[in-house]
Amino acid sequence: MPSTAITRPAAAADDVATRARILTAARAEFFAHGYSRLTMDGLAAELGMSKKTLYVYFAGKDEIVSAVIDHLAAEIRADADALLRNRELNLAEKLRGFVEGMIERMSTLSPATVRDLQRFAPTIYAKVEAVRGQTLPYVFGRFVEEGQIAGLVRTSPPAGFAIEFFLHAMQGMMHPATLDRLRLAPRDVVATAIDLFFGGLLTPAGRKQYEKLFIR
Template sequence: MPARPEELSRAPVAAPLADPPARIVRAARAHLFVHGYSTWTMDDLAAELGMSKKTLYQHFPTKEDLGRAALEQFAAEVRAEADAIIADRNLTFAEKLRGFTGGMHQRLSQLAPHILRDLQRSAPALHDFTFEMRRKNVPYIFGRLLEQGQLTGKVRPELDAPFAAEFLLHAMQGIMSPASLEHLHLAPHQAFEKAMSLYFGGLLTPAGRKDYEKSFPG
């Protein structure tokens, strides 16, 4: 029995607790996504994990290194999830679209609204890194989704898929900026949901739009 899209959108199973780097990254990611970069220290994290500061610094020499590892983990999970959904031949295009966007909505809902602004102020290099992650993932993932949609007659055939994916990248880079989110009074997951509705609403064929409306009621 094929997996449902919502099952595919679940985060991958965490690494074993015995793996110190994995434990450290998970704990740092939880702090980063919920409270922000500026609210925790490496010393606090070592105490929380019950390990010496020496052990923590052996794996991650700086707080910025650890923050980058947490963001890289997030991006890798998104890409792996997309690969699994896109490769599943038992799913329709609408189910793949629902599975991926639903998973992204779930992941982004873990981000408190102030997180990106906090990164921009406290760790500008990491804030810039979020742009780099989108630059790699958005064209790769949505380019493949659009091409599959065209092959199944759900996305307009005259569409230049690579251009449309690049267009989405630049739109997402702008809409996910702290200034835009604050101006629109939106959390990251809300902005993503609105962007997907607007984007695919203009790219789908009548048949694709019918399937889309069934998969995304309301």
């Protein structure tokens, strides 16, 4: 017998919007104050909703932070996809757009926040590293591939080696102990690492294009 359930698209859309609003507020709080200081009470107050309503959407703080990480990774991949699809931009312009977007996203993330996550939520910290391990090869693999097709990125070393090298470098550079030792914020690491990575891979034509936008 066919179902007589009535779908309510508006209600579903409201749920998606509410969930997105929660994640936006949680990311801001998490980046600025760290995992240990993010609480369900504080987040509910920041959002102007009851804690009971907050629990309708998320089972607890760990689920929210985990969703924040997934959402951030999806956002980064979508940003890269949109830039790479834009045929009005050259490779250097796409890279600049990507770097600027990453710096903006990481602007409030401090080494203390990364260290706090590693200390108080090691399982979620491990997830951050795992997600980074999936996202970086996807994003930079596509930039390298497009650059090689256009003759702007060297084909030696092989793309797979270059991407794996960059991934391991980033995993080490984003470690809390490294950030503390170098007194660098994550946003600075991202910008400098991308500059070093592509600076070493570009062909003369690619470097000429790149240096017009990334003046040293």
